[in-house]
Every structure is written in C-alpha cells, then in structure tokens.
Amino acid sequence: MPYKPRRSALYMPASNAKAIAKARTLDCDVVILDLEDAVAPDAKAVAREQAVAAVREGGFGSRELVIRVNGLDTEWGADDLAATAAVAPDAILAPKVSTADDVRRYAGHLGGRAIPLWAMVETALSLFRLDAIAATAPETGLAGFVIGTNDLAKETGAHLDTLRTPFVSALGLAVAAARAYGLIVLDGVYNDLDDDEGFAVQARQAVTFGFDGKTLIHPRQIDPCNRAFTPDAAALDWARTIIAAFALPENASKGAIRVDGRMVERLHLAQAERTVAMA
Incomplete structure (x- = not known):
C-alpha cells in the first residue's frame, strides 16, 4: 500500500463554516472536522449538517477528511455516526474509547460500511487496554489511534509539561500497540499557541517515539509540524x-x-x- 503522509492533523470545529472553507486551503495532511469537544451543545446539529455537507462538497484535495463524532453515551453520538457513515469520510474518529467493546459498538453503528475507524486514546482505562483495543482492527475496521493528552491529564490529575513526563510510558505503549496491529498513530495537541520552541520540542519528541504525525489546534502549527515529521x-x-x-x-x-x-x-x-x- 502506498505511503500516505499524516504529519499534521488539524482539528476544525464543524460548527464554523469559515473554518471548514479555510481548511481546504491549508497545508495540513489531515483535516479533522470536530463535532465533539470544540462544539457547544446548542450547535451540535448545525455542526453535523455542515460536516456532512463538507464531505459531499469535497474540495479538500489530497488532504484526508476525518470527522470526530460525539460519544455513543451522549444524545448526539448515534445520530452523528448515522449521518457521517452515510457520506463516508476518509475516517471517523471515535472519542473516549476505553475498551475493545467500545470499538465494536462504534463499528456496529456504521451499517456494514467499510469506513476506517480511528480511536481516541484519552481515558485512564484505555491505557490498560491498548493491546485489546488495537487487536479489534480486523473485525471492526479500526485503523488508527489518536492520543488525547488533555483528557488523560484531566482524568489522572497529571500536570502536563512540554515533554509529557507523566505519560511517557503511555505514549510509548500506544505507539507499540498501534504498530503491532498495523495502525497509524497520531500524537496529542500542544496547547500553548505562542510557544513556538515548546511546540518544536514536543514535535521532535513525537518523531522520536515513532508517531506518524501530530494533532493540531491552530493553522500556525502546521508548518513547524510538517517540518518536524519530514526527513531532512x-x-x-x-x-x-x-x-x-x-x-x-x-x-x-x-x-x-x-x-x-x-x-x-x-x-x-x-x-x-x-x-x-x-x-
């Protein structure tokens, strides 16, 4: 299978039509239209409609278009999965995956469609289930891990520094589990938009761990991220x-x-x- 770069994966709130339009012009490898954390409850329905419309309209070029849905334990999750599965984006990103059965539940809502699933690794429990979660790939279409360091820190009470010291072991194990089952694996976000050096340090750490790329929260992070993950x-x-x-x-x-x-x-x-x- 030809190599596909996933150096930079930019989250964009699907409730923001201008952000979706801008994503078509940015130099990221992956666009993640977010229906979850970046969208207020009263904007969930609009975000879903706009994400579906964006997939139908296309125009993203070589960029992979991924939709992060709300969890199945929320009032929006099932509708998100039904709507996004119908238009078949390049992947569907499932949040708060803690167990292998969680992956199976998400896959069960795809109606048999062969749409790759990516799973957020962002719960404390998931860190003890990485092997079992990744092992569902052949039966569920699981194709990738995305690390959610902010949620991991929230659940565990850890304090994140640039090198994610509390989660060094977890990051390494997530990469190992992904590679063992042929999954891609993307690093978590860097929160300080004004700290260019800190971002560069964390991106180099992600390269050292063996991540395919890094998730981003702002377009200004795209260029340094692409540089970090491109061989010199x-x-x-x-x-x-x-x-x-x-x-x-x-x-x-x-x-x-x-x-x-x-x-x-x-x-x-x-x-x-x-x-x-x-x-």
Missing part, C-alpha cells in the same frame, strides 16, 4: 544509500551488509524505504 536532507541521503546498497546484485540474498562502515540489516531497508516514501 541527511536522513534522506542515508536512506537512499541503504536502498541502493541492497539493490546491488551481490547483496540480493543478504540479510545484513556493510554500508559506509556501518552494519545495516534488512529492517533498516524497510525503514529507509518508508523515509523515501515520506519525503
């Missing part, structure tokens, strides 16, 4: 060197070879191919 020239050159070395006839059957004085295995070839695809 040195990384790209090294990846191409590895690929070229393994392509030599004498290396066709080798599992490990010497490249510029370094031992390189076929697992590094897979990583190199992904780096080139990303670039």
Whole structure:
C-alpha cells in the first residue's frame, strides 16, 4: 500500500463554516472536522449538517477528511455516526474509547460500511487496554489511534509539561500497540499557541517515539509540524544509500551488509524505504 503522509492533523470545529472553507486551503495532511469537544451543545446539529455537507462538497484535495463524532453515551453520538457513515469520510474518529467493546459498538453503528475507524486514546482505562483495543482492527475496521493528552491529564490529575513526563510510558505503549496491529498513530495537541520552541520540542519528541504525525489546534502549527515529521536532507541521503546498497546484485540474498562502515540489516531497508516514501 502506498505511503500516505499524516504529519499534521488539524482539528476544525464543524460548527464554523469559515473554518471548514479555510481548511481546504491549508497545508495540513489531515483535516479533522470536530463535532465533539470544540462544539457547544446548542450547535451540535448545525455542526453535523455542515460536516456532512463538507464531505459531499469535497474540495479538500489530497488532504484526508476525518470527522470526530460525539460519544455513543451522549444524545448526539448515534445520530452523528448515522449521518457521517452515510457520506463516508476518509475516517471517523471515535472519542473516549476505553475498551475493545467500545470499538465494536462504534463499528456496529456504521451499517456494514467499510469506513476506517480511528480511536481516541484519552481515558485512564484505555491505557490498560491498548493491546485489546488495537487487536479489534480486523473485525471492526479500526485503523488508527489518536492520543488525547488533555483528557488523560484531566482524568489522572497529571500536570502536563512540554515533554509529557507523566505519560511517557503511555505514549510509548500506544505507539507499540498501534504498530503491532498495523495502525497509524497520531500524537496529542500542544496547547500553548505562542510557544513556538515548546511546540518544536514536543514535535521532535513525537518523531522520536515513532508517531506518524501530530494533532493540531491552530493553522500556525502546521508548518513547524510538517517540518518536524519530514526527513531532512541527511536522513534522506542515508536512506537512499541503504536502498541502493541492497539493490546491488551481490547483496540480493543478504540479510545484513556493510554500508559506509556501518552494519545495516534488512529492517533498516524497510525503514529507509518508508523515509523515501515520506519525503
């Protein structure tokens, strides 16, 4: 399957028609039209209508269009799922997923439609169920994790610093669970819009953990996020060197070879191919 970049995933309140229109012009890889946290209760119905209309109208180019619905335990959740499933966005983002059965409940409301599900990892309980949640992928269409660090902090009483010290273990386990079952995994948001250096530090941390990208709350975060998740020239050159070395006839059957004085295995070839695809 061709590599699809998901470096930057921008939340946009679906209740704001101007924001939806602007999203069609922004350089993010993913647009998440939000029906949940960013929308007041009295605007939920309008937000749903506008999100559905946005999918029908299109115009988002190569950007993936995702709709975050309200939870099934709310008065809006079932209607959100019915309406969004009918227009089939690129994915539906399910909030407050705590157990494998939660994923199955969301999938059951899709009417058999093959629409990818993404799950928010944002409850304390979910941190103890990551493997079981991810393992539902073949039966439910689960395709991704999205970390909700703000909600995790609210539930646990943790105080978030730039490096998310209270959740370092949880972030690593979420990435591991996602990779074990072939899911994408997106990092949580950075709240301080005026702290450019802090955002850059946190984005580099997300790259180090192995996240595919990061969720964002403002368009000004898109460019630094894309830069952080795009391989630099040195990384790209090294990846191409590895690929070229393994392509030599004498290396066709080798599992490990010497490249510029370094031992390189076929697992590094897979990583190199992904780096080139990303670039």
